[in-house]
Amino acid sequence: MSKDKRQMRLGAILMEAGHHVAAWRHPRAEAHRVTDVRFYQELAQLAERGKMDLVFFADTLGVPNYSSFFDHNITIRLEPLTLLAALSAVTRHIGLAATATTTYNEPFHIARLFSSLDHISGGRVGWNVVTSALADESLNFGRDTHMAHAKRYDRAKEFVEVVTGLWDSWEDDAFLIDQAQGRFADSGKLHTLNHQGEHFAVRGPLNISRSPQGYPVIIQAGSSEEGQELAAQTAEVVFTAQPTLARAQHFYASLKGKLAAYGRAEDELLIMPGVFPIIGRTAQEAQSKLDELQELIHPAVGLDVLSRKLGHDISGYPLDEPLPDLPESNGDKSRNHLLLDMARQEGLTLRQLYMRVAGSRGHQTVVGTPEQVADHLEEWFVQHGADGFNVMAPYLPGGLEDFVNLVIPELQRRGLFRTEYEGATLREHLGLSRPANRHAR
Amino acid sequence: MSKDKRQMRLGAILMEAGHHVAAWRHPRAEAHRVTDVRFYQELAQLAERGKMDLVFFADTLGVPNYSSFFDHNITIRLEPLTLLAALSAVTRHIGLAATATTTYNEPFHIARLFSSLDHISGGRVGWNVVTSALADESLNFGRDTHMAHAKRYDRAKEFVEVVTGLWDSWEDDAFLIDQAQGRFADSGKLHTLNHQGEHFAVRGPLNISRSPQGYPVIIQAGSSEEGQELAAQTAEVVFTAQPTLARAQHFYASLKGKLAAYGRAEDELLIMPGVFPIIGRTAQEAQSKLDELQELIHPAVGLDVLSRKLGHDISGYPLDEPLPDLPESNGDKSRNHLLLDMARQEGLTLRQLYMRVAGSRGHQTVVGTPEQVADHLEEWFVQHGADGFNVMAPYLPGGLEDFVNLVIPELQRRGLFRTEYEGATLREHLGLSRPANRHAR
Ligand SMILES: Cc1cc2nc3c(=O)[nH]c(=O)nc-3n(C[C@H](O)[C@H](O)[C@H](O)COP(=O)(O)O)c2cc1C
Ligand SMILES: Cc1cc2nc3c(=O)[nH]c(=O)nc-3n(C[C@H](O)[C@H](O)[C@H](O)COP(=O)(O)O)c2cc1C
Numbered sequence: 001m002s003k004d005k006r007q008m009r010l011g012a013i014l015m016e017a018g019h020h021v022a023a024w025r026h027p028r029a030e031a032h033r034v035t036d037v038r039f040y041q042e043l044a045q046l047a048e049r050g051k052m053d054l055v056f057f058a059d060t061l062g063v064p065n066y067s068s069f070f071d072h073n074i075t076i077r078l079e080p081l082t083l084l085a086a087l088s089a090v091t092r093h094i095g096l097a098a099t100a101t102t103t104y105n106e107p108f109h110i111a112r113l114f115s116s117l118d119h120i121s122g123g124r125v126g127w128n129v130v131t132s133a134l135a136d137e138s139l140n141f142g143r144d145t146h147m148a149h150a151k152r153y154d155r156a157k158e159f160v161e162v163v164t165g166l167w168d169s170w171e172d173d174a175f176l177i178d179q180a181q182g183r184f185a186d187s188g189k190l191h192t193l194n195h196q197g198e199h200f201a202v203r204g205p206l207n208i209s210r211s212p213q214g215y216p217v218i219i220q221a222g223s224s225e226e227g228q229e230l231a232a233q234t235a236e237v238v239f240t241a242q243p244t245l246a247r248a249q250h251f252y253a254s255l256k257g258k259l260a261a262y263g264r265a266e267d268e269l270l271i272m273p274g275v276f277p278i279i280g281r282t283a284q285e286a287q288s289k290l291d292e293l294q295e296l297i298h299p300a301v302g303l304d305v306l307s308r309k310l311g312h313d314i315s316g317y318p319l320d321e322p323l324p325d326l327p328e329s330n331g332d333k334s335r336n337h338l339l340l341d342m343a344r345q346e347g348l349t350l351r352q353l354y355m356r357v358a359g360s361r362g363h364q365t366v367v368g369t370p371e372q373v374a375d376h377l378e379e380w381f382v383q384h385g386a387d388g389f390n391v392m393a394p395y396l397p398g399g400l401e402d403f404v405n406l407v408i409p410e411l412q413r414r415g416l417f418r419t420e421y422e423g424a425t426l427r428e429h430l431g432l433s434r435p436a437n438r439h440a441r
Numbered sequence: 442m443s444k445d446k447r448q449m450r451l452g453a454i455l456m457e458a459g460h461h462v463a464a465w466r467h468p469r470a471e472a473h474r475v476t477d478v479r480f481y482q483e484l485a486q487l488a489e490r491g492k493m494d495l496v497f498f499a500d501t502l503g504v505p506n507y508s509s510f511f512d513h514n515i516t517i518r519l520e521p522l523t524l525l526a527a528l529s530a531v532t533r534h535i536g537l538a539a540t541a542t543t544t545y546n547e548p549f550h551i552a553r554l555f556s557s558l559d560h561i562s563g564g565r566v567g568w569n570v571v572t573s574a575l576a577d578e579s580l581n582f583g584r585d586t587h588m589a590h591a592k593r594y595d596r597a598k599e600f601v602e603v604v605t606g607l608w609d610s611w612e613d614d615a616f617l618i619d620q621a622q623g624r625f626a627d628s629g630k631l632h633t634l635n636h637q638g639e640h641f642a643v644r645g646p647l648n649i650s651r652s653p654q655g656y657p658v659i660i661q662a663g664s665s666e667e668g669q670e671l672a673a674q675t676a677e678v679v680f681t682a683q684p685t686l687a688r689a690q691h692f693y694a695s696l697k698g699k700l701a702a703y704g705r706a707e708d709e710l711l712i713m714p715g716v717f718p719i720i721g722r723t724a725q726e727a728q729s730k731l732d733e734l735q736e737l738i739h740p741a742v743g744l745d746v747l748s749r750k751l752g753h754d755i756s757g758y759p760l761d762e763p764l765p766d767l768p769e770s771n772g773d774k775s776r777n778h779l780l781l782d783m784a785r786q787e788g789l790t791l792r793q794l795y796m797r798v799a800g801s802r803g804h805q806t807v808v809g810t811p812e813q814v815a816d817h818l819e820e821w822f823v824q825h826g827a828d829g830f831n832v833m834a835p836y837l838p839g840g841l842e843d844f845v846n847l848v849i850p851e852l853q854r855r856g857l858f859r860t861e862y863e864g865a866t867l868r869e870h871l872g873l874s875r876p877a878n879r880h881a882r
Contacts, residue, residue: 022623024618024620024625025620025621025623026620027620031618031620031625032618035560035649035650036560037529037530037560037561041530060648061549061550061553061648062549062644062645062646062648063646063648065633065644065646067628067631068628070625070626070628070631071624071625071626071627071628072623072624072625073625074625075625075626075648076611076616076648076649076650077648077649078557078560078561078649079553079554079556079557079558079649081522081523081554082522082523082525082526082554082557082558082561083526083557083561084523084526085523085524085525085526085527086526086527086529086530086561088478088527089478089482089527089530089531090530104547105550106545106582108502108503108581108582109502109546109550112502112520113520113522113523115520116519116520116523116524117520117523119476119477119478119519120478120519120523120524120527136644139642139643139644140549140643140644140645141547141549141643142641142642142643143642170517175517177465177472177473179465179466179467179468179472180466182463182466182513182737182739182741182742183512183513184465184472184511184512184513184514184515184516185511185512185516186512187508187509187511187512190508190511192506200583201580201583201584202580202581202582202583203503203506203577203580203581204503204581205503205504205506207501207502207503207504207516207517207518208476208517208518208519208520209476209517296623298623300623301623
C-alpha cells in the first residue's frame, strides 16, 4: 500500500432506522430507538471504528402533512445540531456533519451553532448547506408558500457570505488572556462585519472565537444549475445522488470544471455520491437480503411514493393490476414519462412498479459480496466518478456493521482507504486546507 | 432530617470565568478554557457531585460593540444549546438549563431544539425564556432598533403558546412501532397546530415525539410587570436578582399572588434569586477574598460599568477624584440618582464608586464562613424570600468548589437539601409535575 495513493473519502449517512424506505420494519433495524441518543452514539462509534471520515444527518424542518405518511413512516427525529454535540462527547476522531437550510434560518444563529460545534468537537464539524427540499417547511415559518428556487439560491449565496464573514470576526491570535495586565483580547484583531445585503443585515461580530477549523467544512447537496454554481463557489464537499457511473462522471467533470472560474483548484472540492450497499457472503445472499427488504414495503408507502412521483393520487387503484390511464400531471414531466413508459413496456402492476422505484431513493444500489462492492466503489473512484462515497446503509445498525466489518477492510487491503486516522480535524481527514482569516496580515 | 421538610432548590449559573466582573483575572479562574467544552463538563460534574438541581447558561445574541469592552472582558462563549447537549453526555442526573430569547428566534426552531435536548438528556432540560436584555441583538437580525418592551413581551407570550402547542403535536402513546403490521405511528394521536396569530403562523406538527418531561421546564427571568405576568402565566421557575431579603420577600409574595388568576397553585412556580457567595474559613478570610477580587477590576471596566449605569461616558475623568458634575441623562433616572447620591454623600472617588457597584451585578452578596452563608440562605428560604437559589460563583471552578464542598454539606446537615437525587428528570428534582398533553383523553 503506497502512502501517496489517492485516498477514498467515506461518510455514513445516518437516517434513523436506515436508508431503505422500509428499513424500520427490518429485524436488524432498531426502530424503537429512533429518538435514543445512545443509538446514534453507537453508530458514530461504529463508523469511527471503521476510520470513516464523517457521519452525516440530513434534516427537514417539518414533515409533509398527510396521515398515511405518519402512519407508515418515521417522521420524528432528533434535532441534528444538538445531536452532533452529544456525539462529539463520545467520539474522538470522526467528522460530524449535518444539514441546516439557508431558507428558514438566520445566518447569525447558524454561524454561532456551527462554530460552537466546531469548538466542542475539536474541529470535526461540517455544515451541509441546503435550500430546503421540502416545500412544507415554509408553513412552519410564517410563509404560505415555499420561497422560489432562484430566490432560495440567491439567499443561500448571501447567507454563506454572512456566515463566513462572521466566522472571521476574530483573528486566530486575537486572545491575549493576560491576567496580569487585565487584557483579555486585542480588539485590533476583531472585525465587525457590518453586512448590509439584499436578504440580510447583520452587524456582528460573532460572540465566539474563530473555531479550530477556521471554518467548519462546507458541504452542499443541491444538484440544479444554481446548486452546482453555489457549490463551485463555496462548497468543499458535494453530496449527490448519481444512479449510474456515466452520470456520475458527467456530474464530476462538469462540477470540477466550474471551479477555475472561482479561482479554485479541483482538489478543493470533493464529490461524494451516495451509495446504497446490500452486502452478502455470496451475491445470492445479498440479493435475498434486498428481496427481504423490498417485501417489507407497505403497500400504502409504495403507493405514496408512486403518487408523488406521478403527481397523481393513485392510492385508490388495485395493487395487482396494471397502471391505469392517467391524465397529464403538472409535476416533473420527464420523470413521469420514464416511470409510465417502464410500466407500460413491461406490463408492470402497481406493486411491481413501486418495488422498482421505492427502495434506494435515487442513489446507486450495489448488491453483492464485499469484494464486489469494493470493486464497484473502486471503479467509480478511479474512473473519475467520485472522490468518495456516502454510505447509505439499508438498515441500521446492521447495514453499517456489514460495511465497516466487510467492505472497509477490503478497501484498506487495496490501499484505497486509511487504516488509521492521521489528522485531528475533519479538514485533515478530507485533505482540505484550513482557510486563513480574510483580515489576517 | 425529616423527609417531609421543604427542600431548597439549588442551581449553578455557569458564567465563563465566573460571576464577578474581574473573575477571569483570578488565579482560581480558568480563563484560557472559556471555549473548552471540558471546562463546562467538569463544572457540571462538580455541580452534580453537589446534588444540585441544575446548571444554567445565560445567553445574548451578540455583544455591545465598543472596543474597551472587548479588550477587558470575556465576550466569547460557546452556544448554550450545543453546550447543553455535550454536557448531557457526561452527566446523569443534573438539570441542564439555558436561555433562548423569544425576540430574535423562531418558535419552531426553539420547540425542536429544546425537545431534542430533553430527549438527549433523558428529561433534564430547562428553557429560560427571555425577551433580550441586550438591545444590540437587533442589529444581528436585520433590525435597526430593539423591539419595544411591550411588543417583546407580547411576542414572548405568543411564542410560548406556539412552542408548547408544538410540544403537544404527538400524544405520549402515539408510536406503535409495529414492525409486523408496518404501522409506525397512530396518526389519530397526532395534532397539527395550525397556529395563526399576530406574530407567528406555524402549521406544525413538530417532527419529534413528545419529550420525557412532556415539556422541558419553563424558566423566566424578567422582573418588569410584563415579565412577572408572563411568569405567572407560563413559568415554572423564576430567576431574579434581589439585593435584600425585604425586596426578595416583596417580589416573592407579589409573584406568587399572581398565580391564582391563572388557575395555578403557589407551588407550581419556584422563585430562585441569584446569590453571589464568597466563602472563607473565617469571615475575615472571606472578606479578603472579596477584596482580592475587587482589586482585580481593571479601571477601564469599572468606568465602563459606571458609564452605563450613569448614562454618560465618564471614561475621561480622573479615577481618584470625586465624581464630576454631570448633566441629566436620559437613562434609568432612579438608578442614576441612587448612584449619584451615594457618591456625593460619602464623597467617593470614581474608583471607590465603581468598587461598590461593579462586582456582583445586582445580586445579593454573601461574604462569610460556610455556616454564615448557610444561615443566610436558610433565612431567605424560611422567611419566604426564595424557594431556592442560583449560585453565582465569583470565579470558576474555585468558587463553585467552595460552595459544593463547604456550603452544601452544611445545608444537608440542616435537612434543607437532598443528599441523593431521588428522581430522574429536572421536573422530579424540582418537585414539578409532568404536564399532560392537552389533546389526550
Ligand atoms: C446526500 C444528499 C443529502 C441531502 N440532504 C438534504 C437535507 O438534509 N435537507 C434538504 O432539505 N435537502 C437535502 N438534499 C436535497 C438537496 O439539498 C436539494 O434540496 C435538492 O437537491 C434540490 O436542490 P437542487 O434544485 O439544487 O437540486 C440532499 C441531497 C442529497 C443528494
Ligand atoms: C438570573 C438571570 C438571568 C438572566 N439571563 C438572561 C439572559 O441569559 N439573556 C437575556 O437577554 N436576559 C437575561 N436576563 C435578563 C432578563 O431576562 C430580562 O431581559 C431583564 O430582566 C429585563 O426584563 P424585564 O424588563 O422584564 O425585567 C436574566 C436575568 C436574571 C435575573
